[in-house]
Amino acid sequence: MDICVVGAGYVGLVTSACLAFLGNQVTAVEVNPGKLENLKKGDVPFFEPHLTDFVKNCLESGSLKFTADLDTGVKNAEVIFICVGTPPLANGESDLSQVMTVARGIGGALDNKRRRVIVNKSTVPVGSGNWVEMLVNQGVQTVQPVPARSSRSEAPSFSVVSNPEFLREGSAIADSFYPDRIVVGSVDEASIDLMRKLYNQILTQDFEPPECAPRPKGLEHVPFVLTDLASAELIKYSANAFLAMKISFANEVAGLCEKVGADIKQVTRGIGLDLRIGSPFLNAGVGWGGSCFGKDIQALMQVAREYHYPTHLLEATIKVNEHQRLVVIQKLQDELKIIKGRTVGLMGLSFKPNTDDLRDAPSLGIARQLIKMGVLVKVYDPVAMDICKTMHTDLDVQYATDLVDLATDCDALVVVTEWDEFKRANWREVSRVMRWPLVIDGRNVLQEDDITSHGMTYRGIGR
Ligand SMILES: NC(=O)c1ccc[n+]([C@@H]2O[C@H](COP(=O)([O-])OP(=O)(O)OC[C@H]3O[C@@H](n4cnc5c(N)ncnc54)[C@H](O)[C@@H]3O)[C@@H](O)[C@H]2O)c1
Incomplete structure (x- = not known):
């Protein structure tokens, strides 16, 4: 099937690569020039296990292409996925400006050579399916105004479907091939048939799994939840x-x-x-x-x-x-009493392991609060430090090269992200370089005995 995916971020890129792997011809449209150039070379601009090799293979086989040109992507496609960001506005509403631009752009690029299914994969508020339909129609009108009495059959034919994404960063490829369910919101029979056909290999698990994402034992089929647009959005x-x-x-x-x-x-x-x-x-x-x-x-x-x-x-x-985000600071106060002038090492920056995503990461709030309280904050993360240096230039922290470097001269270490590397830490070495032997396990993932056996104090959460 010919597919266009608009927006090559975490969701769009994984969706593109997985659909390409399953034998579809995918054109991914990305508006960020730097990202696009990297993607064309097979360089994935964020950390997601196995994704770089996966994308490179799809590029080499010719099943995946990247472009900045929405028209090219739309003209060739039967199914068009909207996968752009919907970040929060200051008042909590979703910023739907990217979706709006793309929906109008798709309308402007549609022709009447074939019927298209436009799929909202971005997470959008209830009612957005109807709204996207309106925007696509506005886009159609801007390039080909339809005279009042002209035949409706001359207008491009399309239908908007909701297909929310449930992948988790860090296991995105496996989540795409082996989802707990695929949800499709639509009442248009032809669109439903097309979506079922598109996802058939995943629904029936009828494909050879990629090496990097073996099929979970016993998985024979994936439930297809067919519902209306509003219910899919609310799900x-x-x-x-x-x-x-x-x-x-x-x-x-x-x-x-x-x-x-x-x-x-x-x-x-x-x-x-x-x-x-x-x-x-x-x-x-x-x-x-x-x-x-x-x-x-x-x-x-x-x-x-x-x-x-x-x-x-x-x-x-x-x-x-x-x-809860500030509970670790209370624990530092309980143990160290005066924390002004202390040095605290944060273990982990990303909001969870196996990603470098720092959006709304607890580490940032904890670091900022500690800095405000007069603490010297050191940080170490296996993959998210470069992105932190680039995106949070105002964050006045010291970046460490590894866990021992982080621990050196610290009065306390705080586990913020449960990276495997931290679970396997050499606590003997860590205890030797710390100024005060305190470990606050903000994720309850460390073995208390490992730490206390080296003369260190361990404090978890709720224990
Ligand atoms: N990240 C996740 O784990 C996750 C999981 C499920 C659902 N979602 C939802 O999926 C959507 C996308 O999330 P994401 O994390 O992939 O976002 P993202 O910011 O990583 O990616 C969005 C991409 O769209 C591109 N883009 C923006 N405007 C464009 C345009 N006009 N044309 C082409 N490309 C354009 C951006 O440059 C960016 O690369 C959001 O609604 C999000 O809530 C995300």
Whole structure:
């Protein structure tokens, strides 16, 4: 199938490469000139395991092409994916300006040689399917005004479908080939058939898995959730809100565990084994972050506000998270008493492991707060330091070359991102170079004994 993907960021690039791998002809349209030049050479401008090799293979086979020209992409395509960013505005609403530009641009590039399906893969508020249809029509009108009495058949034919994305940075390729479900929102039979055909290999798991992403044992098919546009849009927001709520729940209980002398790891294991609850996303720590949870909850609340509908759980989810991000600072104060003039090393910058994404990363808020309190902040992250230096030039921190360099002369280390490298740290060496032997495990991932056996103090969250 000929496919156009507009926006080659985390979602667009992974979608492009995976669809190309499955035998489709994909044209990815990217507006950022620097990104585009790198992508044409096979250089992926962000860190995602295996993606560079994967993209290079697709480029070499000719199944994936990059261009800045939306017209070329649209003219050849049967299915056009919108995968541009929808970042939050200051008031919490989604900034839909990228979607607006692209939708009008697609309209301007449409011809009536074939019917197109335009797929909203970007996370967009409820009602955006209809809005995108309107914008595409506006784009059509700007280049080919349709006289009032002309036949409708002369106008380009298209339909807008919602197909929210659930991939997780860090495991994006596997998530694309083996998703828990594929959601499609549409009432147009022809579009539904085309989407089913496009995803058929994934739905039936009828493809040879790539080496970098073996098929999970026992996976034979993927559920296809067919629904209307508004429900598909709401599924995406509700899924993210629910996951964030689970983490905030664990964090709230973690605070109580500290008061009563319980251990949150035991408590979440005990409740997570209940199949109605499930263990994923019940981890206490410095709280959730990333490009999606915060912005999607805010956007969901904004939709609710438009309908004068209260969102108590969502508000509490955010409140708990805001509090949780600063819990490690309280722990530093508890242990060090005076923290002004101290040196604290942050282990990890990215909002989670296996990505260099710093959007809404807890590390940034913790670092800024510590700096404000007169602390010298050192940081180390296996992949996210270059992007941090480029994007957060105002962040007055010292960048370390490795964990031992980070620990040198520190009064405390704080685990902010649960990179595997930190779980395997040589604590004997770390303890030798620290000024004060304190480790705050902001993700509850370290082995307490490993640390205390070298004469260091260990403090977790909710334990
Ligand atoms: N990142 C994730 O883990 C994730 C997961 C699920 C859903 N989403 C959603 O998917 C959407 C995309 O997210 P992302 O993280 O990939 O964003 P991103 O910012 O990494 O990528 C967006 C890309 O679109 C490009 N772009 C912007 N305007 C364009 C235009 N007019 N023409 C062509 N390209 C254009 C940008 O240059 C950028 O490369 C968002 O709505 C997000 O909420 C993201």
